[in-house]
Amino acid sequence: MTATDPTTPAEPDGPDTAKTTTSDRTTPGALPLPAGAARLITAAGAAATFASTMLAWTWTAEFPGDLTYYGSPVDLQLLTLVGSVLTLLFLLSGAYRVRGLRWLTPGGTHSPVLLLALGTLGTTWYTAGAITGTLGGIVNFEPGMWVAVLATLTTVAGALGLPADTPYEPLPGQERPNPWQRLLHSFKAPAPTPAKELPGWAEILVIAVSFGAGLYLFTYGIDTSYGELFVGYLVLVGFAAPALGRAGLTRRLAGLTGKHRTISLTAAFVAAACFPFTQSSDQYTSVAANILIFATVALGLNVVVGLAGLLDLGYVAFLGVGAYAAALVSGSETSVLGVQFPFWAAVLTGAGASLVFGVLIGAPTLRLRGDYLAIVTLGFGEIFRIVMENLDGSSGPSVTNGANGIANIPDLEIFGFNLGEDHTVLGFELGPFANYYLLMLIFTIIVVTVFRRADRSRIGRAWVAVREDETAARAMGINGFRVKLIAFALGATLAGMAGTVQAHVTSSVTPEQYQFVEVVPPNSAFLLAAVILGGMGTVSGPLIGASLLYLIPAKLQFIGDYQLLLFGLALVLLMRFRPEGLIADRRKQLEFHDTGQLDVPKGTPGLSKTGA
Template identity: 45%
Template sequence: MSDVTTTPEAPETEVQTAKPLAWPLGLAGVVLVIAGSFLSWSYDGTILGDLSINLYPGSLQILTIIVALLALVLLLAEKGPLTKLGGWLDATLGLRALGIWLTLYMVLVLVAIATESDGLINVNPGGYISLVGAALILVSSRMLPLRQLRDMSEARLPGWFEILSIAVLMAAALFVAAFALGLQDAWSFVLCLVFIAAVVAGLFRTGSMTWVGHAAQRNKKVLTLSAFVVAFLFPFTQGGSDANMSIATQVLVFSATAMGLNIVVGLAGLLDLGYIAFLGSGAYVAATLSNSAFATIGWKPPFLVVVLVGACVAALAGLIIGSPTLRVSGDYLAIVTLGFGEIFRFSMFNLDGNNGPNLTNGPNGIPGIPDLELFGFNFGDEHNVAGIDLGRFSNYYFLLLILIGGVILVFSRLNNSRIGRGWVAIREDEKAAEAMGVNVFGLKLLAFAVGAFLAGLAGTVKAHQDGAVSPDQYIFLESAFLLAAIVLGGMGTIAGVLLGATILKLLPEKLRFFSEYRLLLFGLLLVLMMRFRPEGLVANRRRLLEFHEEDEALAEAVEAEHLEAEEQLVVEEAK
């Protein structure tokens, strides 16, 4: 690998001096964390995956060792053989992030042991040693100086190294996802989340993710291919577990639906609080046209026809609700769409043969929907591939993966098209867009129709995967979760919506330990996001500028400098 090269030199700034004990304290902290992880943490071997064996680290102890090794790399970049790398990485900020999260991790470990057993008396010395080590790393990071470093976006490495880095990150994401889903204990899952937060925070604070982001932009095709390869390989890491694959399929259905809503909310800026009705429209079409004994329509077309019919019915519902209501905006539009969602649900209740025609069997819904069978492949059968058993949910997972690939393709093409630019213009300033000749009403109606079409596609597959549909599945809370996934992940982005949908579908399933407090934790998460990262976990540049005043000031300053330079150029040309 060639050395990192760049055109501009690092800016000359006043370098603060580190306190003499900072570096030794950090090294001592790393040694204590690793040494403590090789010792027993808990007297009770039945909790947290058995942390009671000396010299044989459990899975949670291995995660601690990984964070400690990352801290060691940053210490060596600050003062040691990796100082050349330290000229690029913000080692101090990265070390602070690792110190904070590692200390929190160890505190939660002690709390978990005390909660699951009979108190702190069951915590063995190894746990306290690792906690002291984490605290020393945190103290050391506060004693190290902050330096102004080079811009990581200017770093250039060979193309093969960038591609290899993307592949390694994707493989690490696959491993972490498989490991996290395999954790049955709620406390172990929470600690795994803290570990992920520690690593991600450390990478962001060092500036490494800035380089990764630019490398990904330079290798978009490789990144996309790697993401789909990782997603395709995921079922092979679950050992035929139907429980985990059921969660995975729910995540994909939720993601595909959220991607459709992202067109309405993220691109066009229209607040829709009844979007779950479009998913329900597709699901009910698939159910009534299925071979279920409770289906009320005699026509049984092939599933590929059902998919198109369900999507078109959902799009038609979008046009019906959009035509009379899209001339209002803001809170009024939100109220109207909320009402539409409730009208859909009550309509499904009333189409029972008593209050209206018998189409949906009323509150009983349509159960007994058979599994799909396409081209002789039965999605309900178990299949063995490369010696690995793939169950029913794995089969639907692959189908949904193809579906969401198509949804992402449609979204990205529309986003980068003239229509997408029109939607963004409407979102930013509807009056200005209309004054510039944008067909505001037509584009709003198109956003509703396309978003509903994509939700209807997901609904047709969901009906067969669930095996039943009923009105209770399509309540307002589901629409709220869809909207929250977009806000949490990042409005108008693809990766952000996928990440937000994954978080909001995965966490409630894995945190059943907290019972009724799950919604409280969810609300707290949204409040924290609105306070510290209102643009979402994965935000585009426009929203970053919208939500950060200092960036806006910087953008205005840069624009002023450009205008001044242009004026000087005009004056010189005139002379």
């Protein structure tokens, strides 16, 4: 947007408008297009993309979703339609400054448009590739597919011609950034702008609507009926999420949730509790229940890795200790103890057994640091699995039935409420996995509360001090060994508590469930990846990371052995472009990114130029 552009308002609308105008005059786009022409091309491409979804994309119903209808977009067409609408809305808000839509871009103006255009292109071109691979060539394209492919490419070309939101210094010999540099530059967050104060009721309403939208997005993703639709959903959401961040909406919502923290946590768990009521069967509530187990264990590992900085590669063993302890006292016919504890006693048994093992393992090993500690914990994880296999009555005492494990674990019964039976609640039919999901949600609330209290306590500050520099922490009077042992024991206890529920959800416990690396989580490698992917030291980070790492393999079973390859590629890209994780605290952001501040002040400390 230049000073002579007719779309530039005569009077600035606020600090964000003034900043945008200055940025546009100094920051070129990747393509040599005038700002006005780039906007028109982007708008025309987004409109044509929208129109393409009203046409048939293929001629046969053999491709999943049946994209053969006119005027009735479904599945992947709907994703492209949503992407085109969002691209057009953010273009009108950021570039054209349409009154009534300016709240969509409180921070950035053009970067969200480019990211959404790329997300729409990715979803559409992936659909084109899937049709080609499934049906055998582009000859199966109908006119709507060709229009969509060309329209999304036009939208991206126009968005690349838009100026960047933040100042850009071209490399020597360059007049403007190339498309790749422009794309990377779009991920750079603009400077914060003053937020308009809202009434208290409006802020609470925004929080409630946001969590409701999050519930809808999660439900849509987990309910996708075939893998191609889930991949398209991931592509669009993967670009839409940073687009909201670059627009400044994520920062505004974070400010509101921080201001109303109790209301935000309540809204989050109410939205999560509503999920089983959106399902008509247990097909996906079983996935959701296992996601909560995985996420809860990852949050316990976050105490060890994220707060105390202890690299634990055998953490899944504590989950196994809790599960085996609960299975032995569950009343199962294959249990050698032959006893059945009530639910609360089984939980205490599993958590207590994990606590004891955490102290026994941590006491002699936590005096090690770094790689040595990681190797020891990895060895403990493997020793646990091997010992469980050998306690079969032939290689050792008959305790765990060896590789066969403890099977036929009966369902939990709490206050006469059998979680293994169907129940009608508020007119909705809840199956066994929905019951276990709600039970696990209560456990998640407990773990989140413990994590938050510990993080803000004196021991939590000691963990952070030991994580940053144990030598300096010990010099300040902190007993490093003691605080690390507390972290190790607390993390083990939380994992054991989750293991008691896992034993009843899976109905059996076997040693193979607790390996270091396995295609199906939870395992130590995936738990550690969930903490790092989501963001170490945060509450929501491991929950989101664990949800993604469990949901993606569950929904992408059609790609078979390529799951681990794609998982490794995703980790490489994440470590390259966002090493602090998806949800990072301020400390990690300052640690991994250049803030523009000098590490060492210029001049000689304590001396003036004349004195020197």
